[in-house]
Amino acid sequence: MADLDDLEYRHAAGKRLHLTAHQRRVDAATLGRLVLHLPGLLLSLGTVLIVGWLLELAWGMPFWLPALLWMASGALVFHRPTEDLYARHVLRFRYPLPHEHARLEPVWREVTGRAGVEGNRYRLWIDNREDLNAYAAAGHIVGVTRFALEHLSSAQLAAVLAHELGHHTGGHSWSTLIGHWYALPGRAACRAGRAVLARTTSGALRICCLVTAVLAVAFVITVLRPASVLLVGPPLLLLVLPYAMAALNRRAELRADRHAALLGFAPMLVEVLLAVEGGTTPEHLAHGSAMSTGPDARSSLSAHLLASHPDCATRLHHLRPYLASQR
Template sequence: MPGSGLRTGRTPALPPQPTTPAPLHAHHISTDQRRVYLKAHQRHADATALGSLLIYLPHFLSSLVVVSLVSLLALGDLAFLGILGWLLTGLLIFHRPTESTLARRLLGLRHPTREEFSRLAPVWQEVTARAGVDAQNYALWIEENDTDLNAVAAAGHIVGVTTFALNRLPNGELAAVLAHELGHHVGGHAWASLLGYWYALPARLAYRVIRFLALVTLRVAAFFSVLGFLVIALFLGLFAFATLTTLYGLPLLILAAPYALAAVGRRAELRADQHAAALGFAPMLASVLHQMHGADQAAKQLSPLPIPDPTRPS
């Protein structure tokens, strides 16, 4: 019949409706592949790194004295081999297998899973592309921590982030965190601090041994007689004076080192922040720092207050 048309009993298909993409986070960045221009000099030692090494110099010289004495007692005429071997151990912080052991055993890091790497790698590529640095020169690691927003740069090639930072931050803020850690590597902060700490270990171990023996000796002397205690205390005082004069006051400089290192550490953090900001991540970095400050304040508020002891006079 004219005008009646066909009736098949089926509902006509609706045209496809356009889908509205989910709005991107304000700190989302594009990680599309682009041409990368690498800098000729991708690393250097800035003033902060050199300052850290300078502060550790008294530790190093004291450790050199300790290692020389131990090598002389153990090896005799071949003591120089022990000293040379100890000096060469500092190169291990740039040795990739040694770094992997350091990351796993001391820092508690692990390799990222395939899913974690698929999220982390494009962001890292974007950060290193902006910095003009070869991304393959560094190894990405994961810290299993779902509560803290944190990251780490260590040794010569380690860059690690917590699972919290990886899974909770938008990719722009994650890039800011990675750019901050890259700043520590580019400026030489990571290897300088680790190298100084490593070469300070013999002096620190010797100090702990001497301190332990001195405390034991004083307690034994005090147990037997006051006169014996005074004699031992006088002997230890003369030994300390002889050590200070022989080493030209280096132990006194070691006592002041923690305060100087704290100041240099704050300067290193500022330098790393400036590096991230220079790469275009200033707003993202500010947001991350604000979140970290808020988390610190919340932790302080949740910490239990000390309960006063009613039996103790106020």
Template sequence: MPTSPNLPDSADQRPEAQTPPPQDPRQPPAYPTGPAQPPAPPAYPDPGPLAPPPAYPRPPAQHVTPPAQPAIPPRPATPAPLHAHHISTDQRRVHLKAHQRHADATALGSLLIHLPHFLSSLVVVGLVSLLVLGGLAFVGILAWLLSGLLVFHRPTEKTLARRLLGLRHPTPEEFSRLAPVWQEVTARAGVDAQNYELWIEENDTDLNAVAAAGHIVGVTTFALHRLPNGELAAVLAHELGHHVGGHAWASLLGYWYALPARLAYRVIRFLAVVTLRVAAVFSSLGFLVIALFLGIFAFATITTLYGLPLLILAAPYALAAVGRRAELRADQHAAALGFAPMLASVLHQMHEADQAARHQAALAARAAGTRLPEESAMAKLLATHPDHHTRLHHLQPWLQPRHPR
């Protein structure tokens, strides 16, 4: 029986794999590409509505005070303009002079004028020592001569300033006001400020200052509180000029050694006046006899002492002239330190104060039906300070502008 070719079973029928067409070797190979869109993420089951968070108990409400707001500082006020005569008192390097003080012509002149007083006092002290100590009279004379050194003794100076001049120590506030100004003055002068002490005079009406003894500078409360620091410096520089020139210690030393002669003169004059008055009560003849006796005694004294009493009578006028010269020298000292405009302003104020006081006195005299007496020539000769016009005139060389050369 002829055989037929085996037909494929229907269950095994599969399409034949299609072979790709041959690729051109000149083309690059084709790489497989991914899907056009990324696959969607898988869907998770819906958990349902979220449960609310658990409620915690709230603390009871408390009243909390808000913190205090810091105070806003006030806006700084615009500083007041400085006075025209204000000076800087900032600390700076100080160059001290080798010689802190000396004795100028006015100081030496004052000592020379006091020489007759000194010799007369020596005679008085010698006679008293001879009567009291006998053969040891030289001890009394030597002690009196050495007593002049007390002028430079600090405790003695303080006692004189407190008892005779009415000065006191400054308060801390007053010292804080004075000290910087004094430092500036002494720095310009090349003087050690610690060599001197600052004192205060309770006087609210007089613009004044004083150079006392050897180391004390006093200033009134009026000048301390009313003057700007530049004008106060000018006043202190003037007093420093008295110390630097030796005017203060020379005047005090001369006064101390002249004291015995002055006391003896006052005692003799008192006894003479009493004797003449008693003699005049009884009879005119007795008065003439006593007057003649006193005249003979005075003549003998003048002859024995080689005319020293006559010089003593003329000494007050000479001392006043020297004192006026010392004031001008102290003004020049302040002007040379750069305080001429300030000192001139102070002198103008003093002149105006004097004019106002004189005007008030004239009004009072007119209300009383009298006239104000004019200043006599003798009073001018005995004045220890020159008038303000004279002092301003001597300040002119420092007040005029200097043209550059």
């Protein structure tokens, strides 16, 4: 296990912490994600309203009641018992063992102390996977792999945790989960529609439908120009949406890197990133595959555009100014 002497603990228990006025915020990446989730939200809302209408016909239930309950269910993202169930049964995390907690807690206290964040608001979890990774999820979940806990130095572990804390304080974690949650009914409806279409139509008929749709789009653009934006816009939005969401995800990663760098962890974060790339850090780190650094140079353009994390060179480029200021 790494030595604890490589990190100065200036925020020991019993000392006063100066907490920031705003423990959370909604940064530009989070706001952009929420905007991009709106089409999925509207599709899901229509799906739930249709289900409510069917329930009203069958049992006399008010058609708006399922939609109201579904909209209110988003608050469960910040409900601690629900978060615990999500961490244990969906993410497959576990509570830290006593020696793991003794290793994690001082490092986490240092990170949250530097950030002016109340660390007790978050719960630390362990992922048993044998790779170098860490996670920020829901409203208060911070997870780290057992591999990272055992092989990273305390300073490097602090840099990784500071990065994950940046996702929480920037609103990235809760916005991602709540966006996926509210998109579930719409996704289920789309999958059901595709399954029905695949079973009830032949391959030739599906090709004819596709050709008809292309011709209809061409007709709208060339003849009905005023209406072309309204008719062609939504399909084009669906095509662009994954790329826009991936770009915002990459921006969120850079903002989380910046959060760690502003807390003084830029050199340690660079060490971890170089370890993932097989760089100059100790050999046993070079086999990890965490804090994903995006596709490599051999990946296709589509893979780069759809990557959720920036490549290592991009992240190092954005961290370089903080390296110079912290020397």
